[in-house]
Amino acid sequence: xxxxxxxxxxxxxxxxxxxxxxxxxxxxxxxxxxxxxxxxxxxxxxxxxxxxxxxxxxxxxxxxxxxxxxxxxxxxxxxxxxxxxxxxxxxxx
Amino acid sequence: xxxxxxxxxxxxxxxxxxxxxxxxxxxxxxxxxxxxxxxxxxxxxxxxxxxxxxxxxxxxxxxxxxxxxxxxxxxxxxxxxxxxxxxxxxxxxxxxxxxxxxxxxxxxxxxxxxxxxxxxxxxxxxxxxxxxxxxxxxxxxxxxxxxxxxxxxxxxxxxxxxxxxxxxxxxxxxxxxxxxxxxxxxxxxxxxxxxxxxxxxxxxxxxxxxxxxxxxxxxxxxxxxxxxxxxxxxxxxxxxxxxxxxxxxxxxxxxxxxxxxxxxxxxxxxxxxxxxxxxxxxxxxxxxxxxxxxx
Ligand SMILES: Cc1ncc(C[n+]2csc(CCOP(=O)(O)OP(=O)(O)O)c2C)c(N)n1
Ligand code: SF4
Ligand code: SF4
Ligand code: SF4
Ligand SMILES: [Mg+2]
Numbered sequence: 281x282x283x284x285x286x287x288x289x290x291x292x293x294x295x296x297x298x299x300x301x302x303x304x305x306x307x308x309x310x311x312x313x314x315x316x317x318x319x320x321x322x323x324x325x326x327x328x329x330x331x332x333x334x335x336x337x338x339x340x341x342x343x344x345x346x347x348x349x350x351x352x353x354x355x356x357x358x359x360x361x362x363x364x365x366x367x368x369x370x371x372x373x
Numbered sequence: 374x375x376x377x378x379x380x381x382x383x384x385x386x387x388x389x390x391x392x393x394x395x396x397x398x399x400x401x402x403x404x405x406x407x408x409x410x411x412x413x414x415x416x417x418x419x420x421x422x423x424x425x426x427x428x429x430x431x432x433x434x435x436x437x438x439x440x441x442x443x444x445x446x447x448x449x450x451x452x453x454x455x456x457x458x459x460x461x462x463x464x465x466x467x468x469x470x471x472x473x474x475x476x477x478x479x480x481x482x483x484x485x486x487x488x489x490x491x492x493x494x495x496x497x498x499x500x501x502x503x504x505x506x507x508x509x510x511x512x513x514x515x516x517x518x519x520x521x522x523x524x525x526x527x528x529x530x531x532x533x534x535x536x537x538x539x540x541x542x543x544x545x546x547x548x549x550x551x552x553x554x555x556x557x558x559x560x561x562x563x564x565x566x567x568x569x570x571x572x573x574x575x576x577x578x579x580x581x582x583x584x585x586x587x588x589x590x591x592x593x594x595x596x597x598x599x600x601x602x603x604x605x606x607x608x609x610x611x612x613x614x615x616x617x618x619x620x621x622x623x624x625x626x627x628x629x630x631x632x633x634x635x636x637x638x639x640x641x642x643x644x645x646x647x648x649x650x651x652x653x654x655x656x657x658x659x660x661x662x663x664x665x666x667x668x
Contacts, residue, residue, distance in 0.1 A: 281411060281435040283388040291430060305435040307389040314394060330378045334560055335597050337392065337400040339385040354388065358395035359594030372594075 315357030325369035332361035395593030397583030473514035501585035526643035558600025590639015
């Protein structure tokens with residue numbers, strides 16, 4: 281299952297589990313605030329090779345068929361996708 | 374090795390983590406879990422990947438995952454695997470993701486014990502070549518010449534004076550069923566090796582180079598490029614050990630410039646030409662052996 285943002289982000293002391301276990305994939309904060317530059321895909325240049333999807337350390341690129349789709353909530357703006365793209369189809373700005 | 378991107382699990386199992394932008398370790402964990410899938414119990418000792426993956430209530434693994442104590446990755450894997458099996462589970466993987474410090478230093482005896490028992494586990498060492506989570510201290514896998522906070526570069530001593538421990542061959546020396554080296558720079562190769570390991574019974578060890586922009590002093594966009602260059606310039610190699618034999622997966626032939634690889638990183642910036650010569654000489658000696666002995 282892919283971790284996803286939940287409605288509840290704060291817990292009172294009474295709610296914190298006593299066991300050292302909790303639900304998997306429980307996200308309460310995004311990472312977009314870390315970004316100083318943002319990747320944008322130029323659909324005309326993109327050939328759908330999936331390299332950006334494969335190498336994104338945060339896994340925020342998914343392929344909708346041949347089209348890369350970015351989850352900007354979790355992209356940190358590292359620029360690895362832009363560097364790896366064989367068609368220079370991803371611009372950081 | 375061959376790998377089909379489309380055959381890879383589309384799901385993400387390591388998501389929303391708080392690793393630095395461009396973190397190579399997080400790429401290794403993400404890629405491996407896409408191969409192993411949801412029916413995988415992951416064990417992560419103290420280190421960056423547990424620190425960035427479990428910040429209650431931000432829990433970034435989509436599969437079962439647990440933090441072990443620093444030294445205990447392999448022993449906890451033993452317990453997890455035995456426990457799941459005893460409860461009647463089949464078709465699952467027990468995988469560990471430990472750093473270089475957690476593997477080659479403090480966790481080495483637990484790993485050695487697990488290999489000796491032949492426990493059915495996959496142990497992945499993501500090697501960022503220092504204790505990153507505690508602020509870049511030298512580990513047994515820090516390479517010669519690297520500057521860390523405990524191996525500073527000064528006028529007399531130019532960073533780390535010890536060579537990198539050879540963990541791949543240490544694991545292989547146990548006559549382990551499968552051991553391999555990899556890099557996050559060549560993910561097809563890494564992914565194929567994880568897949569291969571997942572189909573072999575007994576203990577599997579994979580050592581993957583995972584650059585850390587923070588500790589290596591490289592731009593966050595360069596992680597993958599640097600992780601390729603280390604292989605292309607011969608300072609790392611892609612190899613396997615199986616059925617008692619070593620196998621070299623890729624011979625770069627003519628090496629790319631090791632000097633370029635070193636000079637682009639902050640941790641090596643102080644190196645003199647003589648230091649670089651020393652590094653290249655030891656690389657060439659190693660490759661002479663590799664080319665002679667590994668088919
Ligand atoms: C027994 C013990 N000693 C020391 C520590 C402190 N500690 C936590 S993470 C860490 C560094 C881990 O380095 P490494 O295994 O290379 O992983 P990285 O952080 O580089 O990913 C240390 C020393 C600890 N948690 N437990
Ligand atoms: S900038 Fe980095 S985090 Fe954002 S999509 Fe590209 S590779 Fe992923
Ligand atoms: S790497 Fe470039 S060409 Fe390939 S899918 Fe991504 S954007 Fe398109
Ligand atoms: S310090 Fe290095 S290894 Fe740790 S999260 Fe940051 S980039 Fe990754
Ligand atoms: Mg480390």
